[in-house]
Amino acid sequence: MAFRHGILISPDQIRIQTADRTQYQINNDQQLFIQGELQQLSPEDIRVLQKYSHGMRKFVPQVVGIAVDSMELGLQAIESMLVGVGNKAQQEEWQALVRETTYQIMSRFVRSGEHFYLAPQSLNEMDAFLHGELKENLNTLAKNTVGAVWQALRDALQQTDDNFELNDSRDWQPVEQLVDKINLGLDAKADELEAKSALFCNRLVELDQIETELQQRVPGLAAYDVVIAK
Template sequence: MRLVIFSLLICVWSVQARDCNMGFGYGLLISPEQIRIMSNDRTLMQINHDAQLFIQGEWQDLSEADTALVTEYSQGLRKFVPEIVGIAVDGVELGLSSMERMLSGVGSRSQQAEWNDLIRETTFQLMSRFVRSGDHFYLAPQSLNELEHFLNGELKPQLNNLARHSFGAVWEALRDTLQHTDANFEQTDPQQWDAVGHLVDRINSGLDEKASLLEEKTALFCQRLKELNEIESQLQQRLPQLLAYDLVVQKN
């Protein structure tokens, strides 16, 4: 009987882990000195040195108890957000760096510049929701479910398409060159497309690993968000002006 109950609890936990709609209602920028809650590149709320609170640029005079809550809230965000951003950024960098290595030295300078521009443009599009630069981290408004969808539903097909598009252009350029040499293109072509297939497989394998890592940690992340939401609620009760800037939310 205990085994049955334990199994049921595991099933319930697994469903909750996969279906956590907790997330952030605003953008969040974390640096060593500051935490900024942002909307459309505008800072709405800011915490300096895990203790000083600013709302719309105005410093808030906090009691000792208020300051302790702000510190707990700030440190909770610092433990949580960089890890989430890291999983997403690592997934993007894994795919793009693999392509850059494969494209290195292939084609003319102008072709390499074109492919590098394409990779940079794709990087910018993908990274608008996640940024990691040294010890600075940015996370756009989203839920844990949306992050999981990013890794599986958005990132993987975009990187796969980019890989095939880039290498399609590479081998088209090589075709023109090989047709004017004694090389047997019919023998070379399948080998090159096989290399593309291996690249795509490697990208997908790496992304599956990141998605699995996220899935393993979703329950923990969800619990951390619920705890942060509790701290935020306490702060809002003590500082009603914070009600207008609800950062940790349950998203649909």
């Protein structure tokens, strides 16, 4: 199962988007606008529209929540290593790297209060995202930033009278521990998604059926098939 279009959910609206442009929207679970035009719906049409809207509101926040929590878990672990280490310019550089990585990865999952956004993708892609792309990016970020932290410590210690050296094994041990912590948390979230995937797929099949019924009642929606089977 997959989403062909982006889905933006707020307390009052559901927007179906392509390339950041709203194709249609549902207001208050009972009004339907296609390309900005209000559609005239019968009471039975509204009943089906409400079922579809309620299904979206149950499913999308769960998926977005798992992805966002996974990302935050890794970034918190990294940021905890950077507090008070290095000079102000180095800290700003590391923080900028964390923000850029966050922006690049999380552009496909957004959660802000009661607002949620899910980019077009399939459940398999989400699983691959948690197991592969997210883990790889966080691991690389951890090694780069913590490696820079250790270099800053070396530079500081070399300017003192103390003869202090770290061998390679001690140098990288904290990084390995950090990576293990990140992977452990991500694996837990990935397992959570996997455990829910059958239920998610069943809900999406039901949602797809409701969407088909709604499209039959409102032919203008046929051009915007959101929930699909791959």
